[in-house]
Amino acid sequence: MKTFKLENEPKIETGFKTPEHYFENFSIKMMEQLPTDEPKVISIFQKRKTLILSVAAVLILALMIPILSPSSTNTQELDAVALENYITYQSNVNQYDLISVLETEDINNIKTGIVIEDEAIEDHLSTNSNLENLISE
Amino acid sequence: MQEEQEFIKQLLNPKTQNNAFQQLLQDYQKPLYNHIRNIVLNHDDADDVLQNTFIKIFQNVKNFKGESKLFSWMYRIATNEALTFLKQKSKISGISSETLQNKTIDNLEADVFFDGNEIQIQLQKAIALLPEKQQLIFKMKYFQELKYEEISEILGTTVGGLKASYHLAVKKIEAFVSSN
Numbered sequence: 162m163k164t165f166k167l168e169n170e171p172k173i174e175t176g177f178k179t180p181e182h183y184f185e186n187f188s189i190k191m192m193e194q195l196p197t198d199e200p201k202v203i204s205i206f207q208k209r210k211t212l213i214l215s216v217a218a219v220l221i222l223a224l225m226i227p228i229l230s231p232s233s234t235n236t237q238e239l240d241a242v243a244l245e246n247y248i249t250y251q252s253n254v255n256q257y258d259l260i261s262v263l264e265t266e267d268i269n270n271i272k273t274g275i276v277i278e279d280e281a282i283e284d285h286l287s288t289n290s291n292l293e294n295l296i297s298e
Numbered sequence: 299m300q301e302e303q304e305f306i307k308q309l310l311n312p313k314t315q316n317n318a319f320q321q322l323l324q325d326y327q328k329p330l331y332n333h334i335r336n337i338v339l340n341h342d343d344a345d346d347v348l349q350n351t352f353i354k355i356f357q358n359v360k361n362f363k364g365e366s367k368l369f370s371w372m373y374r375i376a377t378n379e380a381l382t383f384l385k386q387k388s389k390i391s392g393i394s395s396e397t398l399q400n401k402t403i404d405n406l407e408a409d410v411f412f413d414g415n416e417i418q419i420q421l422q423k424a425i426a427l428l429p430e431k432q433q434l435i436f437k438m439k440y441f442q443e444l445k446y447e448e449i450s451e452i453l454g455t456t457v458g459g460l461k462a463s464y465h466l467a468v469k470k471i472e473a474f475v476s477s478n
Contacts, residue, residue: 187345196357
């Protein structure tokens with residue numbers, strides 16, 4: 162068996178051939194095929210990345226709403242009118258309950274706040290049907 | 299290098315683009331064709347892959363960073379295109395890439411664009427037994443006579459590693475041809 166040595170042999174060519182005028186025709190064909198208006202390549206990954214980023218941004222913003230707007234949770238200060246209406250119509254708080262809560266000072270304040278004019282008293286007494294009973298008592 | 303940068307500018311400028319690309323084709327179509335043909339073996343396949351390679355080069359030249367030479371960058375694209383083509387072809391045919399390569403070699407004798415004798419067929423069969431990278435290195439060094447430095451830039455392997463691979467490839471090929 163003869164030992165084959167690549168370097169002892171004359172160079173072995175590939176033996177590959179091309180059709181006649183292949184390269185001349187190839188250049189022409191290639192120049193015609195060149196994309197004239199190059200399509201913009203948007204990779205799917207990039208698109209997905211923007212999507213993920215925007216979802217994350219929305220989530221972060223949503224989570225920050227309670228922190229950024231404490232007013233929505235802490236504006237529990239009662240509106241005076243609402244409270245008054247509640248006490249008047251909704252609750253079973255009666256005037257004695259209210260009086261028991263009031264300090265003497267508050268009562269004095271209320272007294273001074275109510276200035277009853279004489280005429281008003283007269284009007285009231287004249288229209289009040291129980292006036293005679295009261296006098297007789 | 300300066301000239302190459304100037305040439306790349308011409309390739310990117312819409313006014314000079316066509317002439318520059320024509321020049322690129324003139325200079326590189328033959329070496330790139332030979333490189334691709336050595337990988338895919340058949341002329342029609344090499345023609346397809348060469349077209350795809352030049353279209354890719356045209357579309358991506360704007361991304362060419364100049365970190366390597368234009369020549370090695372184009373060789374890299376051609377290598378990837380050729381290897382991807384073979385993988386797709388073997389997938390479509392439902393056979394392994396080794397079987398596909400052996401089949402292509404068997405068909406070489408009947409190929410009108412192959413003018414080789416027994417030793418050339420033997421050599422191709424011996425190459426087919428090598429791992430993919432060794433095949434590439436052997437073909438680039440032996441058939442295309444590229445320098446180790448050039449192959450190193452194309453394949454990203456050190457010159458030392460390439461020399462060792464080439465030496466190993468030659469030994470295996472000699473053993474195969476001697477015993478057949």
